[in-house]
């Protein structure tokens with residue numbers, strides 16, 4: 001009997017407590033991003049902060065574009081910082097590193113560094129706009145040195161997403177006069193995000209041998225204010241734990257440096273996969289505009305037309 005109880009205890013321990021969670025941090029780009037479509041800026045901030053609090057996510061990071069730091073945009077970013085969330089650098093004016101000069105790019109980075117210095121939760125992480133880290137050896141290596149000289153680390157993503165494309169679909173449908181069913185919209189959004197997360201995690205397990213601490217690419221926009229709670233619930237149901245970005249960027253893959261010049265970067269897992277000769281699956285289906293378009297039409301718009 002004792003043996004049986006002991007075996008039962010061990011079984012419970014493994015099934016409930018001892019199986020490690022997969023871990024992921026939430027990172028939101030472009031804040032304060034243009035508002036005034038479905039929600040105005042203050043409403044977006046209020047809904048987003050309240051959903052994070054309600055779902056016990058204590059810290060996310062907002063990668064900020066500092067040219068929008070005035071008026072309501074400035075107040076919005078302050079509200080995020082005051083709630084304990086991290087503020088980090090996403091340049092001053094979101095340049096495309098493939099098209100601007102190195103000098104222009106460094107100036108945009110340094111301008112944002114100065115503008116964000118006064119935020120109490122400012123953290124020296126840098127997210128390259130469009131994830132583009134330089135299309136020449138000189139751009140790539142000089143920018144790496146500039147970041148190090150300023151005490152910055154690369155705020156890479158492990159999970160690339162096209163959430164910005166889904167936001168455009170949502171806003172365009174509203175503008176076109178569709179009454180979008182928010183329950184269907186949420187299911188579509190959460191499913192597309194989970195598809196990206198699971199695809200990159202499977203790729204990571206394939207190339208690393210385990211699931212690393214992930215960083216999820218999101219943007220500060222209306223669909224995240226509306227549906228982040230549903231996304232967090234879905235993640236938890238599938239065994240994910242939401243961690244602070246500070247924790248995620250302590251990961252062993254944080255110090256990985258690619259030898260390649262990548263004008264178009266699939267994210268950190270994709271970079272590592274390429275070193276092992278893996279080139280397939282770096283851009284999963286949920287990052288394809290044609291797939292998102294078809295799914296949005298089918299699951300959100302057509303699903304609610306009178307003929308259905």
Ligand SMILES: [Zn+2]
Nearest residue numbers: 029030129130
């Ligand atoms: Zn961006």
